[in-house]
Amino acid sequence: MSIFFRTLLLLRSPSSVFSHGFSESPLKSLTYLSTSSEIVSSPESASLASNAVQLENNGKAVIALLANHGFSQSQISYLANRYPQILSANPEKTLLPKLLFFQSKGLSSPEIFELVRSDPWVLGASINKRIIPAFDYIQAVLGSEEKTLATIKQFAGILSKDLRISVGPNIEILKQIGVPDSSILKYFPYQPRVFLTNSIRFKETVERVAEMGFNPQQTQFVVAVFALRSMTKSTWDKKVEILRKWGLSEEDIRLAFRRNPWCMRVSEDKINGAMDFFVNKMGCESSFAARRPVLLSFSLKKRILPRGYVYQVLLSKGLIKKNENLGLFFESPEKRFIEKYINPRKEQIPELLELYKQKLMESRR
Template identity: 65%
Template sequence: MYNLFLRIILLRSPSSVFSHGFSKSLLKSLRFLSTSSETVSSPKSSSLASNVVQINNNRKAVISFFENHGFSESQIFDIVKKVPLILSVNPETLFPILLFFQSKAELGTVEKTVATIKRFPRILGWNLSVGPNIELLKQIGVPDSNISTYLQGQPKIFLTSSVRFKEIVERVTEMGFSPQRLQFLVAVFALRSMTKSSWDKKVEVYRKWGLSEEEIRLAFRRHPMCMAFSEDKTNGVMDFFVNKIGCQSSFVARKPSLLSFSLKKKILPRGYIYQVLLSKGLIKKHANIPMFVKISENRFVEKFINPHKEQIPGLLELYEQKLMDSRR
């Protein structure tokens, strides 16, 4: 009952603090929270009064905990504003995950820890699964630097039940990924984002384009995120390269990173230029298709448009028009 009461109070009260601003220190603002009539008005029982005291003491303890571990007022403010319910947490439960972040998980600095919490605040409530999941990765040889990269950039990868996380890791290992490479975690992230039924549907999309089971597995090993795109996106890209450009479907399986580029904003405008140059005999069929898509905008104009301005007047204008059309 106390925990429910506490959560109700905290869900309401942070807005009171933030609406009044933080012209004074964070602790003074929180002191306002403790005495605000909006938070609790005239407790009618000793039990209710006792709960209020416990809530206020807990808030002070949480703030003190962060201060004692090197967090500045502004950093504490950022965390409390992002995760108001942090004020309801027993500080003792925060210590293991904070220790893990700053020493074991290679986040190292308070700044990186705050950034991670702000990016994905739910991680504070999942310390029981985060630790075992990272320990599992360490046990199989995933480098600390790779774990740190994903913990900072995509912390939700670790917010999975230990049982499911282990199943995903085992599956990725069976597929031939090396734990020493960052690609291993990319594959874990991709599989975590979908259910088995979602995976099966995406496999079926590739099968309809004539890819074998082995070709699909090869594509996933080379670029795991190729299985994370929507079925519409995959069909659109496959249709362009197979039906418009005339590539074999196996070509895309060998170059699955092509699927990561925007069909509308990059593949189609540049594909148009490819078809124009091909029709004029200025390039060979299927030559440098990955480069056509991957290189920077300036490099694309420099390499594929400027050299052919004289042979094809208005080529740059045609390309720019295609780019404008893609933004509509």
């Protein structure tokens, strides 16, 4: 495992102090030091060599601690190479309490590794001032340890925040406008990061969603809040402008967003691709996308184009009418699509299923 110690000794000069409990590396200008027989020529180099030895010994202790708590060699190697700061953390005071806490909650070593991998700073957060209070707060909101664990697996960084200050006000904002607890409890575990938004900006988003005509009593209200918080206003404006260029009115766009808030989270290229296909290739009115906005979310290569090919074949054979149930044709789940549109035409077009599968394979290349 010499790679860890080489990582330790070859650390370049850091520009700032590591936060969240990880101390700054003492290796300010060191490029390489042998820890076996380095000849020291001055007090300064002696101190530098001593620091290097201490850092290496600390790294050994960290590696041993992680290994003793079920981390595999490859997992430790990953952390040491990608987050070398962890090797300078205090193994007994900084790391051990967190590992024991997560294990006490039933998390396996691979699950703990995933938490650390997704947000290594969680091991630097204070166990008593941050991690435990955050865990307890989430459990009080959600009502179960199981849901709490699901939440931190979704976003481990939430454990390093003061949730009474960051999350609490935003939950109250939703409640005050009439969002039921059931909606909050349903989406909090899946989008915990959204609840960490600055409360002023969060309230602005909630009010904006209300102005768009969403009913706070319906779950779509919270989904719309999440969708808007996932992008900047400039990004939203760019997507609106794209849809306008395709002929959608302001009301069309609002209708699309009300029906499927996630449709505005797709990339600008994806919006353009879907609109080009349905308007220019299929001959649909641009408002067609507003009535069925989920179509904007589908993969162009993996769903829209392969099914569009099947549609054109069926249309050319007179086996389907132009634009007949077009939305259902593209929205149907894969199994339902094959059962409804391909299998019934086996006699007329025996090779249709094979051609469709071929198009799907081409989309994966």
